[in-house]
Amino acid sequence: QKEVEQNSGPLSVPEGAIASLNCTYSDRGSQSFFWYRQYSGKSPELIMFIYSNGDKEDGRFTAQLNKASQYVSLLIRDSQPSDSATYLCAVGTSGTYKYIFGTGTRLKVLA
């Protein structure tokens, strides 16, 4: 079983819609969760992070964490074609600086 799992996609949504990206993790000791965006041929850039159960909003982005179910999600409201990229979920565990990444979900926002 992979430690961090994401659907590879592609996930296609029309412009202006809400895109919902999901990530599950296996280590119950995980405590920090990061979402990165990666454009083709570029390096990952941080979108947001979340540590506590519940929702965290930052502009058009909302991260949702449910530790009991071991999943974290990213919602992108009012999706734009420029949001088309691969979204990577990364998980960190207290006591270690080793972060585990999922394989990423490719998002396509259709104009």
Add this chain to the structure above:
Amino acid sequence: GAGVSQTPSNKVTEKGKYVELRCDPISGHTALYWYRQSLGQGPEFLIYFQGTGAADDSGLPNDRFFAVRPEGSVSTLKIQRTERGDSAVYLCASSPGKTSGGDTQYFGPGTRLTVL
């Protein structure tokens, strides 16, 4: 200041050769990470430095891979006797090093290594 920088941006080498990849982290960041990313995959952890020491090298695939960070800033990833399977993008990231399991990492642009 400037972000994480990596050199070279591209490296083409022949099977069996030795290569060095360099990473210059964000000034003041004590934590430095090396990852390897293959096409269609997420970054795969290789090694993590806290200061000058390798705090976790559990991701290095074998003893052909070695990394150093002698002065706690610039790091070099060294690959001996390169193999075609080593071809990938090698990413470096740095973070402040203040919160284990919760530090925010900032990635460099990567070095694309191609082994012919």
